[in-house]
Every structure is written in structure tokens, then in C-alpha cells.
Amino acid sequence: MRAQPHVLLTMPASKSNVSFATLIRTVAAVTSPTLIILLLLTVVGTIPPDHFLYAYASILIATTLLLRPFLANVGTLTSYVNDLAEDKQVQEPDLGYLSAMSELSGALIRLHQSWEKKKQQMGNIITEREILVDSLPDILVMCNDDQIIVRTNKAARAIFGQNLANKSLQAVIPHDVLLNGVSAVIEELRGREVEFHLNEPIPRDFRAIIERFPIASSGGISVIITLNDVTELKRVEKMRADFVANASHEIRTPLASIKGFIETLRGPARDDVAARDEFLKVMDDQATRMTTLISDLLSLSKIEMNAHTVPDGKVDMLRIIRNEKESFSWSAKEKNMTIRIELSDTLPTARGEERELMQVVHNLIGNAIKYGHANTEVTVVARVTSMLPQDPNFVKHHRAICISVIDRGDGIAKEHLPRLTERFYRVDSARTRSIGGTGLGLAIVKHIINRHRGVLTIDSVVGEGSKFSVYLPIYAVE
Numbered sequence: 001m002r003a004q005p006h007v008l009l010t011m012p013a014s015k016s017n018v019s020f021a022t023l024i025r026t027v028a029a030v031t032s033p034t035l036i037i038l039l040l041l042t043v044v045g046t047i048p049p050d051h052f053l054y055a056y057a058s059i060l061i062a063t064t065l066l067l068r069p070f071l072a073n074v075g076t077l078t079s080y081v082n083d084l085a086e087d088k089q090v091q092e093p094d095l096g097y098l099s100a101m102s103e104l105s106g107a108l109i110r111l112h113q114s115w116e117k118k119k120q121q122m123g124n125i126i127t128e129r130e131i132l133v134d135s136l137p138d139i140l141v142m143c144n145d146d147q148i149i150v151r152t153n154k155a156a157r158a159i160f161g162q163n164l165a166n167k168s169l170q171a172v173i174p175h176d177v178l179l180n181g182v183s184a185v186i187e188e189l190r191g192r193e194v195e196f197h198l199n200e201p202i203p204r205d206f207r208a209i210i211e212r213f214p215i216a217s218s219g220g221i222s223v224i225i226t227l228n229d230v231t232e233l234k235r236v237e238k239m240r241a242d243f244v245a246n247a248s249h250e251i252r253t254p255l256a257s258i259k260g261f262i263e264t265l266r267g268p269a270r271d272d273v274a275a276r277d278e279f280l281k282v283m284d285d286q287a288t289r290m291t292t293l294i295s296d297l298l299s300l301s302k303i304e305m306n307a308h309t310v311p312d313g314k315v316d317m318l319r320i321i322r323n324e325k326e327s328f329s330w331s332a333k334e335k336n337m338t339i340r341i342e343l344s345d346t347l348p349t350a351r352g353e354e355r356e357l358m359q360v361v362h363n364l365i366g367n368a369i370k371y372g373h374a375n376t377e378v379t380v381v382a383r384v385t386s387m388l389p390q391d392p393n394f395v396k397h398h399r400a401i402c403i404s405v406i407d408r409g410d411g412i413a414k415e416h417l418p419r420l421t422e423r424f425y426r427v428d429s430a431r432t433r434s435i436g437g438t439g440l441g442l443a444i445v446k447h448i449i450n451r452h453r454g455v456l457t458i459d460s461v462v463g464e465g466s467k468f469s470v471y472l473p474i475y476a477v478e
């Protein structure tokens with residue numbers, strides 16, 4: 001049984017169009033041997049000339065009648081094959097009773113079906129490859145020898161815009177390092193890696209791997225460019241390098257001072273008792289500063305290591321605040337300052353890690369005393385609030401524990417506020433160092449609060465003072 005073509009056939013194959021001349025030529029060719037034999041028989045007198053005419057005329061008519069449908073089917077088949085070659089969708093031809101023609105047409109139809117099947121398989125393979133290329137997170141741009149873009153993937157289009165095909169690479173990614181790299185790969189036939197920075201559409205750093213397309217491509221692709229967005233990597237690298245440089249500088253400063261005093265004590269001040277006592281005190285201060293710095297650095301790295309686990313202990317913030325007030329009473333007294341606390345008795349327990357939340361309160365009260373003016377008051381307020389800061393951490397929460405530490409000091413100019421929680425960032429380096437600050441206190445506070453999925457806000461008015469507020473989410477169970 002003949003299988004039906006699986007494609008939807010809409011147009012019938014074109015009808016036979018075999019010309020009259022073709023029919024005459026074919027009939028003449030087919031009957032020519034008979035004509036020669038009849039002529040010979042007439043010449044030698046075997047058959048009379050009138051019989052020759054009757055016989056040849058009968059043969060011509062019979063041959064024409066027989067060949068006409070056959071040639072018509074050849075015409076139909078030719079049209080059918082032509083239509084297939086032009087990729088038209090056609091119905092299989094009806095070739096009637098001529099079995100040889102039917103077999104030929106059946107073979108052609110099977111050939112067509114298998115070709116359609118292969119076409120569909122090829123289509124599926126192409127679609128799969130498109131999906132694969134599109135799902136790659138890296139940016140892919142493929143261009144020809146003239147540096148005209150031939151293909152891109154979804155990631156490339158998301159960054160450089162739609163309809164990139166046929167645009168010049170230079171128009172889309174205008175950076176000499178990349179363009180020179182691509183030219184070199186086209187000339188030298190050897191892949192290479194380059195890095196470059198783009199300011200548009202948004203500032204980004206890219207690492208580009210440029211490879212020669214390994215085979216002759218029908219689409220004209222000669223170079224594949226894979227771009228990795230290394231902006232975040234660069235930022236982290238820079239942060240790490242800055243951090244190492246800052247930390248080394250912070251440690252080297254007191255160390256150099258201690259070393260200097262040791263040399264003085266060994267040399268010129270060897271027998272100067274008064275100088276020795278004074279120098280030993282400075283050395284002790286510097287050693288304390290180094291110890292504080294190292295312990296702050298350790299705290300910070302520990303908090304960072306646990307940044308992804310939210311602590312779930314129950315913490316009594318009221319007790320922490322009262323204890324910290326107590327522990328700072330001596331430093332406050334030295335500056336004739338008072339610490340006033342306004343605590344809501346109904347404050348729920350916070351969810352978190354006691355030691356870390358204690359460090360938050362400690363650092364904030366410590367700063368308020370350090371940077372607050374002498375003879376003023378530091379106020380610590382703890383309450384529940386539903387006035388929450390705009391922050392993703394508070395999308396799911398309606399209330400929070402808010403602890404504010406308010407001082408009356410110099411205040412902080414607006415431009416410093418966003419950078420205040422960076423490691424080693426100081427508004428006035430010389431002054432804060434002389435006060436004994438490490439530049440890590442607020443960075444520690446920020447990291448702890450982030451780990452607790454809370455928010456730190458800073459309000460300050462130059463000449464009046466500052467207010468540091470910590471918001472900790474209240475969970476339904478509490």
C-alpha cells in the first residue's frame with residue numbers, strides 16, 4: 001500500500017503540457033524502424049506501395065494513441081518533480097492505469113516523503129541548536145571576514161539590542177581592543193583572548209574569547225566571539241586589593257611607630273627614665289590599636305563567612321542596651337556625657353545572634369561617645385515601629401524593632417553618608433585615627449544587620465549630630 005505524504009498538500013501538481021511537436025517527434029522516432037522495414041519490403045516488391053501506406057498509417061495512428069497518455073504522464077511527472085524541486089506543496093499525481101508510470105511516481109513520492117522527513121529532522125536540529133545557543137549565559141556574537149555580524153544569541157541581544165544581524169561589529173561593540181583582536185584572528189587564523197571596558201549602554205568590563213570558526217560556514221561565519229561580563233569579578237578583585245592595601249597600611253602604621261620607639265629607647269633615650277615611661281605608654285596604645293584592628297578584622301571575616309545563614313536565636317535587646325550603657329559609663333564620664341535610654345517595655349525579643357547584636361549596639365554607642373561633643377547627651381531609643389525603611393528586606397514584614405542611637409556631635413556631611421559603612425572609610429582620617437577608630441566599626445554593623453535581614457539607616461545634620469537606626473524584622477512567631 002502506498003503511504004500518503006505527511007505534509008499538508010494544497011496545490012495539485014501542474015497538468016501535463018507535452019507539446020504536439022514532442023508527440024510527433026516521439027512517434028516518428030518510435031516508428032522509424034518499422035518505416036525502414038516497410039520501405040525495404042516495398043522496394044523489393046514484397047508488398048505493394050498502397051499496402052505500405054495503409055500499414056504505416058495504421059502503425060502511426062496506433063503508436064500515437066498509445067504514446068499520448070504515456071507522454072502526458074511523463075509531463076505530469078516532470079511538473080510534479082519540478083514543483084517538488086521548487087519546494088511547492090503539491091498533491092501526488094494521478095497517473096491512471098500505466099503501471100510503469102505509477103511505480104515511478106510511487107518511487108518519487110517516497111523520495112519526496114523521505115526528503116520531507118529529513119528536512120523536518122534538519123529543522124529540529126537547527127531549532128535545538130538555536131535554543132542551545134540562546135540558553136548560553138555568555139554573550140555570543142558571530143561575524144564574517146568583513147566583521148559584519150551574522151548571528152548572535154539571546155544574551156548578546158539583551159545587552160546590545162535586537163536586530164544585530166548585518167550590522168558591523170564596530171557599530172555594535174565599538175572598542176579597538178576587541179576589533180583589533182578580531183582582525184588578528186581573521187588574519188592569523190589563531191584564537192585569542194582580550195579584555196576591554198565599555199561605557200555604553202552601561203559601564204561594563206568584558207573578557208572576550210575570539211575563535212576562528214573551525215569549518216567553512218554556509219552562513220559566512222568566520223569568527224565566534226564569546227564575551228564574559230567580568231564587571232562584578234573586577235569589582236570584587238578591586239575591593240579585595242583595596243582591602244589588603246588598607247589593612248596592611250593600618251597595621252604597618254602602629255608597627256612602624258612601635259619600632260621607632262624601640263630604636264629610640266635602645267639609643268638616645270636609653271637612660272632617660274621619663275622618656276622611657278612616656279614611650280612605653282605610646283607603645284602600649286599602639287599595641288592596643290593593633291589588637292583592636294585585628295579583632296575587628298577577624299569579626300568582619302567571621303560575619304562575612306556566615307552571611308548566608310540567618311541567625312535564629314532569641315535576643316533580649318533591652319538587656320543588651322542596659323549592659324552597654326553600663327560598660328560605656330566610664331568613657332562617657334571622661335567627656336562629661338550622659339547616656340539616656342528610652343526603652344519600650346513591650347519590646348519583643350529579636351531573632352538573631354546575641355553576640356553580634358551586642359556588637360552592633362556597642363559600636364553605635366561607642367561612636368556616639370567618640371564623635372559626640374563633650375557635655376552632651378547620647379540617647380538610645382528602642383521601640384517597635386511600623387514605619388519601615390524602603391528595603392527589599394522589609395517587603396514581607398509589617399513591623400520591626402527599631403534601635404536608634406542619637407548623638408549631639410559635628411554631624412556628617414551628606415556626601416559621606418553612602419560610603420560610611422565601607423571598610424576603612426573615615427570622614428576625617430587624621431581625627432578618627434587620633435580618637436582610636438579602626439574605620440571598621442560601621443562596616444561590622446552593616447554586615448551584622450544584613451545577616452539579620454535588617455536595615456541600617458543614618459540621618460545626620462552637620463553641626464547638630466547624627467542618628468543611627470537599626471531595624472530588625474519582627475517575625476510572626478515572635
Ligand code: ADP
Nearest residue numbers: 367368371426427428432437438439440441442
Ligand atoms: P571608626 O572606627 O573610625 O569610628 P566607623 O566605621 O565606626 O570607624 O566609622 C566610620 C567613620 O564614620 C568614622 O571614621 C567617622 O568619620 C564617621 N562616624 C561614625 N559614627 C559617627 C558619628 N556618630 N558622628 C560623626 N561621625 C561618625
